[in-house]
Amino acid sequence: MKISVITVSYNNCGTLADTLNSVAAQSHPDVEHIIIDGGSKDGTAALLAQWQQRLGPVVSEPDRGIYDAMNKGLALATGDYIGFLNADDVYADPSSLSRLHHAMLAETPDFCYGDLVYVRPNDLDHVVRRWTSGSFDSERLRQGWMPPHPTFYVRRNALPPGKCFDATMRIAADYEFMLGMMTRPGISAAYVPEVLVRMRTGGASNRSLGALWRKSREDLRAMRRHRVGGLATLLAKNLRKIPQFLA
DSSP states (O other), X not given: OOEXXXXXXXXXXXXXXXXXXXXXXXXXXXXXXXXXXXXXXXXXXXXXXXXXXXXXXXXXXXXXXXXXHHHHHHHHOOSSEEEEOOTTEEXXXXXXXXXXXXXXXXXXXSEEEEEEEEEETTEEEEEEEEEOOOXXXXXXXXXXXXXXXXXXEEEGGGSOTTOOOOXXXXXXXXXXXXXXXXXXXXXXXXXXXXXXXXXXXXXXXXXXXXXXXXXXXXXXXXXXXXXXXXXXXXXXXXXXXXXXXXX
């Protein structure tokens, strides 16, 4: 079973090497690693040239933002399951994709996911927040529940025709994309109750009050689009983060 891993990058040369090494170290034997670079000017091109023989499709050209780039990756993916690994994140260990693969084989779910930890940017072993997902139940979506996007893998044949990220959003299109999958009638899911990804802190949604405000507006737009709630759901979604720091 082939797994496609899509990494979107723009001027991430300083951390992209960690991501490339992490994917290459995976014990699962059939991984298609797709790189969509926005035309970086920081040495990314030279780094990717060194890795050329170990990568799948590589695209380096200007784009209209991160979600436009992610849609390019979706269009190129040929794996049975497709997921994303950010250009500054890594897998928790070399068996992360193998553990997902075991769930894929056992249940053939429409999507599967696991747990994630946030780590310090300069110390991937220093955990500052732990996201324990729990089992999927569509009713929990109204309570603000969601799985971490970097652990979310969707079966390619389960994607509706034309399904892609809403490129009019700047921060929350990954949440909207997952809601679009998780609210489909008869959808099936598999949860791997283990940490699969280490994610560096400092994402786009937390960079300023303006970014937090925009993310909240986009989250609410996604909730209403997929009929999983409104302001109460948005509040619950944000409150769910507090126990992650205490864990």
